[in-house]
Amino acid sequence: MANERPPVVIAGAGPTGLMCAIALAAHEIPVVVCEAEASLAHDLRAGSYHPPTQEMMARYGITQRMHEHGLQVRHWQIRERRGALVAEFDLGLLADVTPYPYRLHLEQHRLTPIQLDILRGQSSAQVHFGHRVTGFEQKNGALKVQVESDGIPGTVEASWLIGADGGRSTIRKLLPVQFEGFTWPEQFLVASTPYDFSRHGFALNAYIADPVEWSALFKMPDAGPPGVWRVVFPCDSGVPDDALLAAQHVESRMQGFLARGDAYEVRHKVIYRVHQRVANEWRVGRVLLAGDAAHLNNPLGAFGLNSGIHDAVNLADKLARVWRGEGGEELLDLYVRQRRAATVEAVQAMSIRNKHLLEERDAKVQRERMQELVEIAGDPARARAHLLDSSMIAGLRRSEELQ
Numbered sequence: 103m104a105n106e107r108p109p110v111v112i113a114g115a116g117p118t119g120l121m122c123a124i125a126l127a128a129h130e131i132p133v134v135v136c137e138a139e140a141s142l143a144h145d146l147r148a149g150s151y152h153p154p155t156q157e158m159m160a161r162y163g164i165t166q167r168m169h170e171h172g173l174q175v176r177h178w179q180i181r182e183r184r185g186a187l188v189a190e191f192d193l194g195l196l197a198d199v200t201p202y203p204y205r206l207h208l209e210q211h212r213l214t215p216i217q218l219d220i221l222r223g224q225s226s227a228q229v230h231f232g233h234r235v236t237g238f239e240q241k242n243g244a245l246k247v248q249v250e251s252d253g254i255p256g257t258v259e260a261s262w263l264i265g266a267d268g269g270r271s272t273i274r275k276l277l278p279v280q281f282e283g284f285t286w287p288e289q290f291l292v293a294s295t296p297y298d299f300s301r302h303g304f305a306l307n308a309y310i311a312d313p314v315e316w317s318a319l320f321k322m323p324d325a326g327p328p329g330v331w332r333v334v335f336p337c338d339s340g341v342p343d344d345a346l347l348a349a350q351h352v353e354s355r356m357q358g359f360l361a362r363g364d365a366y367e368v369r370h371k372v373i374y375r376v377h378q379r380v381a382n383e384w385r386v387g388r389v390l391l392a393g394d395a396a397h398l399n400n401p402l403g404a405f406g407l408n409s410g411i412h413d414a415v416n417l418a419d420k421l422a423r424v425w426r427g428e429g430g431e432e433l434l435d436l437y438v439r440q441r442r443a444a445t446v447e448a449v450q451a452m453s454i455r456n457k458h459l460l461e462e463r464d465a466k467v468q469r470e471r472m473q474e475l476v477e478i479a480g481d482p483a484r485a486r487a488h489l490l491d492s493s494m495i496a497g498l499r500r501s502e503e504l505q
């Protein structure tokens with residue numbers, strides 16, 4: 103009997119692990135999620151969902167619930183810090199290829215409770231908080247996963263183990279596989295304020311080019327109107343975190359972004375390091391990687407969390423076919439080929455290009471690039487191609503053609 107087989111164990115209840123569990127449980131595959139922490143993460147992280155990600159999550163009723171609170175962002179902009187608007191893109195141009203011709207903005211910490219709630223309604227799924235995966239052993243096609251809870255070690259038999267345990271993934275380190283790439287020299291400061299930037303002409307998502315102080319702006323719904331605007335700034339990595347997070351420093355960066363008479367009300371602030379890395383193997387036997395455990399990128403373009411969801415759905419669909427005997431394990435290698443191609447050729451390339459575009463120091467090069475964007479935005483065919491790329495549609499299509 104299919105259900106007598108040991109479950110699929112997933113390390114990590116972030117958006118990737120939960121998505122993978124929901125998609126597997128929808129196929130009635132027994133799945134156990136082990137999350138090291140006592141509860142879901144609640145910090146400031148991603149929160150911008152591209153059209154294909156919304157389509158994928160709609161299959162499981164997630165997108166519909168995200169819309170109850172999320173903001174539909176149809177336009178996004180490229181701006182110059184010392185000047186005005188350079189180009190505005192209208193996702194409405196994609197209305198013939200997606201039912202969601204906009205980015206949906208919703209804090210990551212409002213997505214994961216929706217996912218958890220849906221998962222808890224699925225009879226073949228279990229979620230254990232306070233359960234840290236510490237190791238695994240693969241022998242003769244059998245897999246044993248070591249899990250520690252309250253300091254007490256235990257072992258769980260698993261058919262497959264999915265490492266969705268984030269950028270510092272224990273599973274990736276234990277495989278062990280290389281996490282090739284680099285770390286950007288600067289740190290990123292993210293501060294959020296309820297101050298309404300739209301009155302100055304900013305779209306709910308804007309990227310601001312400047313050789314010294316580029317930035318990015320994302321409006322998030324917060325607990326409800328008026329919502330908050332998140333501003334991302336680069337910071338010198340030689341300065342300690344507490345100095346970067348000091349109220350005076352954050353205020354001076356916000357005033358530098360847009361000077362106003364009054365002080366900004368800053369609701370949240372966080373500092374973090376940013377990497378561009380891709381694991382060189384995503385599957386070793388019965389152990390697979392997905393999400394941040396397999397790849398990391400900078401947030402310019404909002405690809406990280408979206409890619410984790412794309413990995414999760416792709417992997418779950420293929421693993422379900424293997425589980426039901428409809429295909430061999432080579433389907434899992436196809437998962438790796440497709441998702442690794444989308445990561446390397448689209449996500450890594452575009453996120454690095456986006457950062458270089460915003461921070462370009464050569465004034466002549468910057469002027470040429472901005473002029474090119476003006477031309478792209480002014481030509482519907484080129485604007486559409488640009489939107490298909492930046493909305494992750496083109497990269498996904500190309501990767502899914504791989505066999």
Ligand SMILES: Cc1cc2nc3c(=O)[nH]c(=O)nc-3n(C[C@H](O)[C@H](O)[C@H](O)COP(=O)(O)OP(=O)(O)OC[C@H]3O[C@@H](n4cnc5c(N)ncnc54)[C@H](O)[C@@H]3O)c2cc1C
Nearest residue numbers: 114116117118138147148234235267268393394401406407
């Ligand atoms: C501080 C920070 C800020 C970010 N800001 C942005 C942003 O502004 N824009 C953007 O696009 N992206 C941002 N990201 C990236 C984005 O949040 C990630 O791409 C996304 O969270 C990936 O989801 P995930 O499920 O793969 O990994 P994670 O969300 O990291 O989830 C991994 C989960 O695994 C758990 N875990 C770890 N080790 C174990 C273990 N051994 N056993 C069991 N469980 C384990 C962790 O507790 C965690 O809950 C940010 C990330 C961080 C860390």
